[in-house]
Each structure stands twice: as structure tokens, then as C-alpha cells.
Amino acid sequence: MTGETVYASPDEMRSYLMDHLNNVLRRPGMYGDVEAAMWMVVNHLLFLERRPEVWEEQKRAWGRQGAWSPTGVKGAFSPLLPPDHGCSVASVYAEFARRQGWLKPDRVLDAEAYAAMRSTVRQWGQRDRVWADVTAAFGPPSVLFGGANPFYRKTLGYLTEDLAQPMVFFHLGNRADRDTESCWPPALTEPLLLAVRCGDGKFADSFTFTPQGQCLRPKGTEYLQ
Numbered sequence: 001m002t003g004e005t006v007y008a009s010p011d012e013m014r015s016y017l018m019d020h021l022n023n024v025l026r027r028p029g030m031y032g033d034v035e036a037a038m039w040m041v042v043n044h045l046l047f048l049e050r051r052p053e054v055w056e057e058q059k060r061a062w063g064r065q066g067a068w069s070p071t072g073v074k075g076a077f078s079p080l081l082p083p084d085h086g087c088s089v090a091s092v093y094a095e096f097a098r099r100q101g102w103l104k105p106d107r108v109l110d111a112e113a114y115a116a117m118r119s120t121v122r123q124w125g126q127r128d129r130v131w132a133d134v135t136a137a138f139g140p141p142s143v144l145f146g147g148a149n150p151f152y153r154k155t156l157g158y159l160t161e162d163l164a165q166p167m168v169f170f171h172l173g174n175r176a177d178r179d180t181e182s183c184w185p186p187a188l189t190e191p192l193l194l195a196v197r198c199g200d201g202k203f204a205d206s207f208t209f210t211p212q213g214q215c216l217r218p219k220g221t222e223y224l225q
Contacts, residue, residue, distance in 0.1 A: 067203040069078030084153035087146030105142035114160035125196035127210040169197040
């Protein structure tokens with residue numbers, strides 16, 4: 001006779017799903033379609049918390065901002081950044097996860113450091129920079145989306161404890177991860193900064209592009225909203 005099955009408690013299930021969500025955000029390339037992976041874990045978490053309506057509300061909010069398309073969040077990025085392995089898309093889901101209390105940051109900026117970043121970051125992001133420039137100016141990120149390999153795209157996210165203050169994202173890329181002819185420079189030892197993103201208004205307006213990032217914006221990829 002087999003023993004009685006002992007199921008995980010709701011708290012254990014929530015902790016497990018939150019850990020899984022944070023793994024997907026940090027290593028989106030390991031999960032294939034990062035949006036499909038996020039939809040599954042988000043739906044499970046909201047079902048467990050008895051808040052299933054939140055997901056549809058969030059998609060409508062993204063739609064009003066221009067951060068949602070017929071192909072999901074990735075379609076909103078298509079006219080703005082070169083395609084990546086999901087780290088840009090993951091950054092948008094991280095904002096949602098943070099508001100739900102699911103995101104586990106590696107670092108939280110204090111109010112003074114965050115205010116200093118917000119006051120300078122748009123002007124700072126108008127020049128060509130590299131990964132080391134970002135961390136030298138603002139310290140290690142709260143969340144690194146995409147892993148530490150310098151030859152591949154990644155996004156660095158910064159946050160403070162105040163949920164009313166949006167996260168600040170630095171989208172970076174390297175020629176080595178794109179097999180296309182473009183104005184990409186030769187592969188570098190570390191990725192270039194393409195754009196800084198911050199704000200809760202219109203999605204496209206939240207971007208500040210470096211000169212290299214502006215050069216590398218995709219052509220003819222706008223989608224219908």
C-alpha cells in the first residue's frame with residue numbers, strides 16, 4: 001500500500017512559483033519564448049492568490065501605454081530595439097512582478113541614490129556608453145536580465161523601495177549575438193548601451209536612445225495598435 005500523498009501548502013507553492021518567476025526573468029534565454037513562460041507562472045500565481053482578473057487588467061494597461069501588441073510585449077519593442085533573447089521583454093514583466101510583490105531584487109537603491117539617478121539618467125543616456133560605464137555610474141543593478149556573458153544582449157534594472165517610483169532600465173547589446181548586416185560595430189568585449197527606459201507614460205516616450213542605439217533601431221517593423 002502506498003503512503004498518502006502530502007501536498008505542498010499554499011505558502012510553499014507561492015514561494016516555489018516566485019522563485020521560478022525570478023529565474024525566468026534573469027535567464028530568459030533558457031526558456032525559449034519568455035512571454036509564454038511568464039504567462040504560465042503569472043497565471044498560476046494569480047490563481048493561487050485568487051486574483052485572476054489582475055492579468056487581464058494588466059494587459060489592458062499595457063495596451064493603453066503602447067506596451068502591448070498582437071504578439072505581446074515583444075511587439076512593442078520591435079520598432080525600438082534590435083531583437084534579443086528576451087531580456088528586454090523580461091524587464092517589462094519585472095515591473096509587473098514588482099507591483100505584485102513577487103520580484104526579488106539583488107539590490108535596492110536608497111531614496112537618495114534613486115533620486116540622483118533619475119535626475120541625470122536621461123541626459124547621461126544620450127551618449128554612447130558600455131556596460132562598465134553603467135555600473136561605474138550607478139552601481140550593480142537590482143536585477144540583471146540576460147546573464148553575465150558580455151557577448152550577448154542584456155538589460156540592467158534598478159529600483160527603490162517606493163513602488164510609486166518606476167524602475168530604470170538600461171538596454172544593452174553586442175554585435176556578436178546578431179547575425180545581421182547593420183550599423184553594428186565589430187563584436188566588443190562588453191555590450192553597448194542602446195537605450196535607457198524609465199517612466200509610466202507612453203511606452204515609446206520612456207526611451208532615451210544613445211547615438212548607437214538610434215542607429216540600430218529596426219526599420220519597417222512598426223505594428224498596428
